[in-house]
Amino acid sequence: GAVVSQHPSWVICKSGTSVKIECRSLDFQATTMFWYRQFPKQSLMLMATSNEGSKATYEQGVEKDKFLINHASLTLSTLTVTSAHPEDSSFYICSARVPGGNNQPQHFGDGTRLSIL
Amino acid sequence: TQLLEQSPQFLSIQEGENLTVYCNSSSVFSSLQWYRQEPGEGPVLLVTVVTGGEVKKLKRLTFQFGDARKDSSLHITAAQPGDTGLYLCAGGKYQAGTALIFGKGTTLSVSS
Numbered sequence: 001g002a003v004v005s006q007h008p009s010w011v012i013c014k015s016g017t018s019v020k021i022e023c024r025s026l027d028f029q030a031t032t033m034f035w036y037r038q039f040p041k042q043s044l045m046l047m048a049t050s051n052e053g054s055k056a057t058y059e060q061g062v063e064k065d066k067f068l069i070n071h072a073s074l075t076l077s078t079l080t081v082t083s084a085h086p087e088d089s090s091f092y093i094c095s096a097r098v099p100g101g102n103n104q105p106q107h108f109g110d111g112t113r114l115s116i117l
Numbered sequence: 118t119q120l121l122e123q124s125p126q127f128l129s130i131q132e133g134e135n136l137t138v139y140c141n142s143s144s145v146f147s148s149l150q151w152y153r154q155e156p157g158e159g160p161v162l163l164v165t166v167v168t169g170g171e172v173k174k175l176k177r178l179t180f181q182f183g184d185a186r187k188d189s190s191l192h193i194t195a196a197q198p199g200d201t202g203l204y205l206c207a208g209g210k211y212q213a214g215t216a217l218i219f220g221k222g223t224t225l226s227v228s229s
Contacts, residue, residue: 006159034216043123043205043222044160049215093159095217105150106207106217108159 003027004096006109014117015086021079021112023094029074030096034106035067038091047092050077084116120144121208123220130196130227138191138223140206148209149182149189150217153202160205163191196227 003026011019023033031052036044048069049057056069066088068080077096081088091113095106122141130136140149148167152160164173166182166189173180177200179192189206203224207217 043219046216105162105165110159
C-alpha cells in the first residue's frame, strides 16, 4: 500500500529556533500534499495544501511567513516552522493523495511531535 | 464552519458491546473515508466509500455511505479493547487537489 514517511517524529527545541519537517511519499508520486495540525484529542486542522512546483495554498488564519512550505519534488514536501514559540507546540501531520482521481484516499505520515521550550 | 458533524465525540463501552459512529453533512461528497488514529501516530485508512448506499465490511466493522452521499456511519460489532482509538471520518470533494474535510472525531475507549 501507499506509504508516507514523515521525519522527524519528535522535536524538542528552544524558543526562537526554526524547525523543518519532511514529508515523503515513498512508493508513489504526489503532486499535492497536505499539512495538518492536531491538538490533543481533537481532529485534524488543515493548515495548507502543498503543490509541487508552485506556491502552497494556506488556510485562513495560518501565517504563511510562519509556516514555510516547499514542495520541490513529486515525493517531498517540507514544512518549516520559523522562529518557533511555545504556542507552536503541537502534533503536525502530513498526507499525500494517491494518484488516480479525486476519490483516491489520502495516506498520512506518522506525525511530528513538536515541543518548544 | 464544520461541514462534517461527527457523533458521538466520546464513547466509553465494555468489551463485547456494539456501537455506531455517525458522520453527517448538508454537503454532498464524492467520497468518504474513515480513519483510525492511535496516540502519537498518524491516521490509518480503514475504508473509502464512493457510491451512494454503499456498504463495506472490514471484519467486525461495517461502513455505510448514505444514498445521497451526505452522511456515513461506522458500526462496530462486539467491540474489543484493541478497537480503542480516535475514529475520523473525512469527506472528499470533486475538485482535484482539494484536501479532505474532517469530522471532529470520535474517541472510543473499550474496556475489558
